[in-house]
Amino acid sequence: MNYPSKVKIVDVGPRDGLQNEKRPVSAEIKIGLVHRLQDAGLKEIEVTSFVSPKWVPQMADNAEVMHGIRRKPGVRYSVLTPNMKGFEAAIAAPRDEWPDEIVVFGAASEAFSQRNINCSIAESIERFRPVVEAARDKGIYVRGAMSCAVGCPYEGEIPPSRVDMLAGLMKGIGVQHVGVADTIGVATPVKVQRALEATLRHFDIDDVSGHYHDTYGQALGNTLASLEMGVWQYDTSSAGLGGCPYAKGATGNVATEDVVYMLQGMGIETGIDLDRLIDAGVYISDALGRKPNSRASTAILNKRAA
Numbered sequence: 001m002n003y004p005s006k007v008k009i010v011d012v013g014p015r016d017g018l019q020n021e022k023r024p025v026s027a028e029i030k031i032g033l034v035h036r037l038q039d040a041g042l043k044e045i046e047v048t049s050f051v052s053p054k055w056v057p058q059m060a061d062n063a064e065v066m067h068g069i070r071r072k073p074g075v076r077y078s079v080l081t082p083n084m085k086g087f088e089a090a091i092a093a094p095r096d097e098w099p100d101e102i103v104v105f106g107a108a109s110e111a112f113s114q115r116n117i118n119c120s121i122a123e124s125i126e127r128f129r130p131v132v133e134a135a136r137d138k139g140i141y142v143r144g145a146m147s148c149a150v151g152c153p154y155e156g157e158i159p160p161s162r163v164d165m166l167a168g169l170m171k172g173i174g175v176q177h178v179g180v181a182d183t184i185g186v187a188t189p190v191k192v193q194r195a196l197e198a199t200l201r202h203f204d205i206d207d208v209s210g211h212y213h214d215t216y217g218q219a220l221g222n223t224l225a226s227l228e229m230g231v232w233q234y235d236t237s238s239a240g241l242g243g244c245p246y247a248k249g250a251t252g253n254v255a256t257e258d259v260v261y262m263l264q265g266m267g268i269e270t271g272i273d274l275d276r277l278i279d280a281g282v283y284i285s286d287a288l289g290r291k292p293n294s295r296a297s298t299a300i301l302n303k304r305a306a
Ligand code: HMG
Pocket: 016, 019, 049, 050, 051, 052, 053, 055, 056, 080, 082, 083, 085, 086, 087, 089, 105, 116, 117, 118, 119, 145, 146, 147, 148, 181, 182, 183, 184, 211, 213, 243, 244, 245, 246
């Protein structure tokens, strides 16, 4: 099998992970997590989201977090911006606090689009259009997230034709990269490959990533199936944090630790120091009062303790 020789991991834990926590997490802890992730060698971190604080109060400290992070050269910082209001808030700070990349997030399912961002898929594209234009105009890279690319908590199974449609719409408004997201972690490897194939009809392999939640324990398998297709970029969460407040029952993203362990074993370069990554996962898990949700982390911590 011809696997990619290098993989880029975007740790989405500070955003996807912490948006879903019942227990409040201070800006200071979020900043501490970002610092630990970059010190572990992560080259891209999804820091926060500029969404309505009424919808997602966990991310209300977005500007404070962006202001507090110590930028490390070579690291890219991304944030979610669902509309112009969010984009304007993301660039209200001085230029050196702007995100390097923004994420517009749509869904392959109408029902999820309504529940998550309060509009239809078609309306969401019209909301994203000026955001994409303004971001690109300012030299900010634009990623699109495609939620429910395989399954939806409200509509059930989503066929690849819906992903094809959404990827085409995203491409049409100038989105530069898209992530195929299994929001509720129901996907299995062949279904993920079908969703990726639909996406690759519109985007180059270098502009596509996988974002797999691990609810059914399939995310590593789905990652391997994607690697087999040449996909080399993945969103993962430190300590397996994550979920979406509008996708009840869905658990976190695949743990960054587990993906890095697998890639290291396959001889695929990530630039990430697994030991320091584990320490980052322990730091945030301690703050949340639990153990990291990562098998690789548990195994290595047990080994350290022995
Ligand atoms: P809306 O109610 O349709 O927006 O919400 P609106 O434009 O009608 O405005 C209503 C109010 O919200 C107004 O305030 C606006 O100012 C305010 P009011 O006058 O009532 O005081 N508002 C905002 N405030 C701050 N920042 C903004 C903003 N926009 C409007 N950007 C909206 C639309 C998108 C804002 C709302 O539905 C929302 O915030 N949704 C949150 C969705 C979210 O964050 N979901 C989780 C992230 S997505 C995810 O996890 C999936 C992903 O991981 C991939 C995967 O796994 O699938 C990415």
